[in-house]
Amino acid sequence: MLNSKLKLNKELFQKSAEKRSTREGFGLGLLEAGEKDENIVVLCGDLKESTKVDLFAHKFPDRYIEIGVAEQNMTGIAAGLALSGKIPFMASFAIFSPGRNWEQIRLSISFSNTNVKIIGTHAGLMHCYDGGMAQCLEDIALTRVLPNFSVIEPIDFHQAKAAAKYAAKHKGPIYMRLGREGTPEITTESTPFEFGKAQVLVEGDEITLISSGPIMYEVLSAAKILRAAHKVNVEVISSPTIKPLDEVTIVHSAKKTKRVVTIENHQVSGGLGGAVAELLSEKYPVPIRRIGMPDTFGESGHYSDLLDKFGLSAHHLVNKILSILKDNE
Amino acid sequence: MPDTHIHCQNPVISSLETKANDLRKTVIQMLLEAGSGHSAGSLDTADIFAALYFHILNIDPKKPDWEDRDRFVLSNGHICPVWYASLSERGYFPKKELWTLRKINSRLQGHPAYGSLPGVENTSGSLGQGISQAIGMALAAKLDKKNYRVYVMTGDGELNEGQVWEAAMFGGNSGLNNITWIIDRNNIQLSGYTEDMMPLESLRDKLEAFNWFVVEIDGHNIEEIINACNMARAVSQRPTAIIAHTIPGKGVEFMEYKVEWHGKVPDKKEAMKALRDLRSLDGKISCDYD
Numbered sequence A: 001m002l003n004s005k006l007k008l009n010k011e012l013f014q015k016s017a018e019k020r021s022t023r024e025g026f027g028l029g030l031l032e033a034g035e036k037d038e039n040i041v042v043l044c045g046d047l048k049e050s051t052k053v054d055l056f057a058h059k060f061p062d063r064y065i066e067i068g069v070a071e072q073n074m075t076g077i078a079a080g081l082a083l084s085g086k087i088p089f090m091a092s093f094a095i096f097s098p099g100r101n102w103e104q105i106r107l108s109i110s111f112s113n114t115n116v117k118i119i120g121t122h123a124g125l126m127h128c129y130d131g132g133m134a135q136c137l138e139d140i141a142l143t144r145v146l147p148n149f150s151v152i153e154p155i156d157f158h159q160a161k162a163a164a165k166y167a168a169k170h171k172g173p174i175y176m177r178l179g180r181e182g183t184p185e186i187t188t189e190s191t192p193f194e195f196g197k198a199q200v201l202v203e204g205d206e207i208t209l210i211s212s213g214p215i216m217y218e219v220l221s222a223a224k225i226l227r228a229a230h231k232v233n234v235e236v237i238s239s240p241t242i243k244p245l246d247e248v249t250i251v252h253s254a255k256k257t258k259r260v261v262t263i264e265n266h267q268v269s270g271g272l273g274g275a276v277a278e279l280l281s282e283k284y285p286v287p288i289r290r291i292g293m294p295d296t297f298g299e300s301g302h303y304s305d306l307l308d309k310f311g312l313s314a315h316h317l318v319n320k321i322l323s324i325l326k327d328n329e
Numbered sequence B: 001m002p003d004t005h006i007h008c009q010n011p012v013i014s015s016l017e018t019k020a021n022d023l024r025k026t027v028i029q030m031l032l033e034a035g036s037g038h039s040a041g042s043l044d045t046a047d048i049f050a051a052l053y054f055h056i057l058n059i060d061p062k063k064p065d066w067e068d069r070d071r072f073v074l075s076n077g078h079i080c081p082v083w084y085a086s087l088s089e090r091g092y093f094p095k096k097e098l099w100t101l102r103k104i105n106s107r108l109q110g111h112p113a114y115g116s117l118p119g120v121e122n123t124s125g126s127l128g129q130g131i132s133q134a135i136g137m138a139l140a141a142k143l144d145k146k147n148y149r150v151y152v153m154t155g156d157g158e159l160n161e162g163q164v165w166e167a168a169m170f171g172g173n174s175g176l177n178n179i180t181w182i183i184d185r186n187n188i189q190l191s192g193y194t195e196d197m198m199p200l201e202s203l204r205d206k207l208e209a210f211n212w213f214v215v216e217i218d219g220h221n222i223e224e225i226i227n228a229c230n231m232a233r234a235v236s237q238r239p240t241a242i243i244a245h246t247i248p249g250k251g252v253e254f255m256e257y258k259v260e261w262h263g264k265v266p267d268k269k270e271a272m273k274a275l276r277d278l279r280s281l282d283g284k285i286s287c288d289y290d
Helices: A024-035 A054-059 A071-083 A102-111 A139-144 A157-169 A216-230 A247-257 A272-283 A303-309 A315-327 B011-034 B040-043 B046-056 B079-089 B097-099 B130-143 B162-174 B205-210 B221-232 B267-280
Strands: A040-044 A064-066 A087-093 A119-121 A151-152 A174-177 A200-204 A207-211 A234-238 A241-243 A260-267 A286-295 B071-074 B150-154 B179-187 B213-218 B240-245
Touching: A024 A054, A024 A119, A024 A157, A024 A200, A040 A054, A064 A087, A071 A102, A071 B130, A071 B162, A071 B267, A087 A157, A087 A303, A102 A241, A139 A151, A139 A241, A139 A260, A151 A260, A157 A174, A174 A200, A174 B179, A200 A247, A207 A216, A207 A247, A207 A272, A207 A315, A216 A234, A216 A241, A216 A315, A234 A247, A241 A247, A241 A272, A247 A260, A247 A272, A260 A315, A272 A286, A286 B221, B011 B046, B011 B071, B011 B079, B011 B097, B011 B221, B011 B240, B011 B267, B040 B046, B046 B079, B046 B150, B046 B221, B071 B079, B079 B097, B130 B150, B130 B162, B130 B179, B205 B213, B213 B221, B221 B240
Parallel strands: A040 A064, A040 A087, A087 A119, A119 A174, A151 A174, A207 A234, A207 A260, A260 A286, B071 B150, B150 B179, B179 B240, B213 B240
Antiparallel strands: A151 A241, A200 A234
8 A cells, every 4th residue: 555665664453563752763864964074052941851852951051052941032032043153953742833933933933933943842732731722733834834934843752853853954934843742653764855845655545644843643544444444545744844835746646536635734724734724725636634632722631642532543544534535425 | 419520521511511502402393203213312311322322332343243333222112213313323324214103114103113224132021021132142142252241221111010020139139240221310201200100219220139230320421321331341240230320311302201202292482492502502512310
């Protein structure tokens, strides 16, 4: 089922598949980038271990700046560093950055077009046990609306590592959305990551599923069931770059399948689904269904229980997609 | 009342006083042309801007991106007319551009935008962000082992913003002795006197409690401005905050001390009267603060 050209993990659906988080991949990628470029500096607001910038902080203590619990100040300081030629990565939980400090980001980073990388971890329902307060389900909307910004949500550990290394070289502001929980690795070290490019993980011609972030594992699991048990020839597109969207790949797939479903660990408004709907409504209108958090807040619980409760786990996706196909017959 | 005119014998001070008065005249004309903007702060900081741009800052208008230059960050972006006037007077861009302030296709927006104009080091207007930006620049100087200083100006009403105190806390504990924070203490903000809106006093005690080296000066006395900035250079381990006591609207009698001139501009008749006031002062601006 998986596209062999992308050198994806062959053990994806086996119990032996390694589970690591995107924040861990990012931490390692940042460390490697820091070894190559001494202009990289890291700022964090009392969340060094949680955001996985501790690896960098231990190796390069002179280039690590502890801000304390002050995300607004962190934003301005990062901008000042960037205005002086540094490449700042500022890390916190997504709910605090870009959540709490959005207007500072708009003025000091977006409007000023400063070369700052914002790292928001524990995004979406993956901040599971801490409850609805902590689960940032609005951050894609908050950042993709900002001029000069690029938005990336890697689907797994390896891709997050590659994206971190890419971000260090990218000129301009980036928001990178990362998760807390380990999920089965979809890609391998040999899978290419190209900024601004989507990848067809599964080729099909009946319906297109587009997703970003570690929830991609649920999407691929759903695709496997749909193909094997229901003989639905689904196509699955991974779009880790949410801004700028890969128009070519997405429009090409829409032309082929004529039906698009987006799946995301984010409010159903304003996120990846919104971006895809905006694109296709102008370039190639087809029926689109957006699956995400249905304009509501989360609550405490195990990550998989939350996915289940809010209709985002694989078997819920299967049922929703089957019903979409029925509606479209 | 102290006689603050005694310094005029010093030709450097006296020429800076003239420069400040010229900046005020330019600001009045800019505000009249623009038709909207903020008068009081742009006028009351003219002496500080004259001292900074014509004496204190180590800058080169021919090389606005020179990496060893001193940085000046304006946090209370609404007083940008006096910043633009100073930059133009110092040679960063042609003076005729000043009359395009707030107009379409101009490089001079109503609040400063980084990258739009040579010499503008930061974007501001939304209050409370400049000290953080300045700290970032000062940290970069330390990382790169450079000797430039970072000057940042804020208003006083601006100190209502929480981010200011986040930055004050960081700055005071950072050992960044290369930051000079100048507070325009003119006691007014948009809708009233600062002490009626949200009292700041005792401001000096607050800043000292945050571990800043604090100097209080008459913000209209050029010699005191220069001395305070020199003192800041001599402080090791700590950043310096200069509380510059000013009279809002300084130099234009009918605007002085008046809250309503924080956020409005003179019409043609008022502008003519303001320019007459400024001409009569002939460069001799003083303050009652002692």
